[in-house]
Amino acid sequence: MVIDGPMFIDGEWVKAEQTFEVINPATGVVIGSVADGNQTHATQAVEAAHKAFASWSRTTAHSRSAILYRAWQLMLDNKSELAALMTREQGKPLKAAANEVQYAADFLLWFAEEAKRTYGETIPSARPDQRFIVQHQPVGVVAAITPWNYPISMLTRKLAPALAAGCTVVVKPAESTPLCAIEVFKLLQEAGVPAGVINLITASDPAPIGKVFCEHPAVRKLTFTGSTAVGKKLSQDAAVGLKRVSMELGGHAPFIVYKDADPVHAAKGASLVKFLNTGQACICPNRIFVHKNILTEFVETLTSRIKKMRVGNGAEEGVAIGPLVDEKAIVKIENQVNDAQDKGADILCGGERLTGDTFADGFFFSPTVLTGVDDSMLIYREETFGPVAPVIPFDDNDDIIAMANDTHYGLAAYVYTKDLSTALRSVEQLNFGIIGVNDINPTSAAAPFGGMNESGLGREGAREGLLEYMETKLAGFSI
Numbered sequence: 001m002v003i004d005g006p007m008f009i010d011g012e013w014v015k016a017e018q019t020f021e022v023i024n025p026a027t028g029v030v031i032g033s034v035a036d037g038n039q040t041h042a043t044q045a046v047e048a049a050h051k052a053f054a055s056w057s058r059t060t061a062h063s064r065s066a067i068l069y070r071a072w073q074l075m076l077d078n079k080s081e082l083a084a085l086m087t088r089e090q091g092k093p094l095k096a097a098a099n100e101v102q103y104a105a106d107f108l109l110w111f112a113e114e115a116k117r118t119y120g121e122t123i124p125s126a127r128p129d130q131r132f133i134v135q136h137q138p139v140g141v142v143a144a145i146t147p148w149n150y151p152i153s154m155l156t157r158k159l160a161p162a163l164a165a166g167c168t169v170v171v172k173p174a175e176s177t178p179l180c181a182i183e184v185f186k187l188l189q190e191a192g193v194p195a196g197v198i199n200l201i202t203a204s205d206p207a208p209i210g211k212v213f214c215e216h217p218a219v220r221k222l223t224f225t226g227s228t229a230v231g232k233k234l235s236q237d238a239a240v241g242l243k244r245v246s247m248e249l250g251g252h253a254p255f256i257v258y259k260d261a262d263p264v265h266a267a268k269g270a271s272l273v274k275f276l277n278t279g280q281a282c283i284c285p286n287r288i289f290v291h292k293n294i295l296t297e298f299v300e301t302l303t304s305r306i307k308k309m310r311v312g313n314g315a316e317e318g319v320a321i322g323p324l325v326d327e328k329a330i331v332k333i334e335n336q337v338n339d340a341q342d343k344g345a346d347i348l349c350g351g352e353r354l355t356g357d358t359f360a361d362g363f364f365f366s367p368t369v370l371t372g373v374d375d376s377m378l379i380y381r382e383e384t385f386g387p388v389a390p391v392i393p394f395d396d397n398d399d400i401i402a403m404a405n406d407t408h409y410g411l412a413a414y415v416y417t418k419d420l421s422t423a424l425r426s427v428e429q430l431n432f433g434i435i436g437v438n439d440i441n442p443t444s445a446a447a448p449f450g451g452m453n454e455s456g457l458g459r460e461g462a463r464e465g466l467l468e469y470m471e472t473k474l475a476g477f478s479i
């Protein structure tokens with residue numbers, strides 16, 4: 001069945017003259033036909049959001065919180081349907097899709113709670129007749145652009161805090177995953193979000209929509225999750241109107257296994273976080289540094305675990321690795337693997353595209369372990385976004401922190417050690433926004449997520465995630 005996907009503007013489900021197709025990346029089958037929005041639609045959506053801001057921003061935090069609670073409940077009630085759709089549209093295995101829906105719902109709950117805690121403060125003045133009061137107010141209309149790899153949680157990570165703060169929003173989801181976005185909007189509408197407060201523009205060409213978001217004077221904030229290249233371009237364009245920006249961009253996570261670490265435990269962690277979402281997560285390790293003393297045991301464990309991972313359609317029981325997003329992703333990975341092999345890396349398993357039988361019409365790459373990787377290779381610098389684990393040996397003579405920091409990215413990093421001082425020193429010296437210490441999942445709606453350097457600006461989730469959508473206003477009283 002092909003799903004018909006409209007946009008959502010000013011409380012109405014709107015079709016467009018043109019549509020574009022959405023395919024299942026595991027089968028190549030068309031699953032949706034979605035409205036192809038243009039600049040007129042984007043402008044209408046921004047103007048609807050602008051009009052709705054006047055009343056929405058004056059609602060109480062308690063009433064906004066109540067709507068977010070209802071949305072949280074509705075998302076949990078619809079968890080299995082949303083997960084099944086996500087698997088069809090994005091490809092990840094059903095269990096991972098259900099975990100993502102839970103993570104997405106966590107943001108609705110967290111910001112339903114935080115909405116009521118946008119405390120201001122009073123500040124003592126040097127003048128006896130003066131009093132300072134600081135308040136937080138919503139920034140205004142927010143334009144949000146989201147990626148395909150986490151098609152529901154990346155939406156709620158922006159929508160929930162924006163709504164909690166009292167902002168109105170226009171969202172453009174990724175071209176390959178608009179159906180998940182449409183379902184989220186249906187739930188928010190059912191939860192009671194008023195007309196105009198949230199708007200959804202789907203489009204096959206993102207650039208004209210991005211232009212409206214960056215240029216329309218009513219948009220006061222642009223929040224983007226996606227690649228560093230696009231994030232930089234949008235930041236430049238948004239700077240013309242001096243709009244606030246939040247940028248959640250690419251990563252190139254180092255995964256350091258010190259010589260005192262348990263190599264089996266570390267290899268288990270690496271196998272789980274590297275192959276998360278078929279390696280298509282911004283926090284996936286891209287350089288796995290392992291001390292020479294424990295290299296053999298680490299690599300043996302990693303390889304044997306990876307060889308057991310079943311690749312296939314995420315809708316099938318027992319599949320651990322789903323398809324990649326598209327042909328371009330396969331070509332990029334093949335290029336990195338071939339380059340590494342040409343420059344001396346060894347392929348211990350995988351290393352090639354999967355074709356034939358059930359793989360014929362999808363985008364599948366076999367989970368791969370590369371050893372002997374060094375800094376001359378493309379994979380050492382470029383984000384892979386695929387199921388390839390590059391292992392780089394190091395020894396006591398190497399400055400491992402400098403090696404790990406040798407990237408323009410700065411999103412996630414991982415450290416495996418049993419030594420407290422090594423762990424703490426690493427956390428202090430690594431230039432990354434999120435660091436897992438013997439932990440492969442240092443993320444939660446309650447914890448600030450975001451990168452340093454070219455991995456982005458700002459934080460999502462946590463207390464910080466709400467302040468990204470608020471202005472700080474100072475009032476000085478003379479009494």
Ligand code: NAP
Nearest residue numbers: 146147173174175206207210226227230248249250251282
């Ligand atoms: P992308 O190509 O940058 O696309 C992200 C979003 O931006 C999509 O909605 C895309 O639309 C849109 N877009 C592309 N060009 C645009 C333009 N000129 N103007 C306006 N919008 C534009 O990234 P992606 O391939 O979807 O996502 C993968 C990247 O996201 C990776 O680098 C990953 O590390 C990063 N990511 C970061 C985080 C984080 O929290 N830091 C989380 C997830 C992913 P179309 O789909 O129509 O092209």
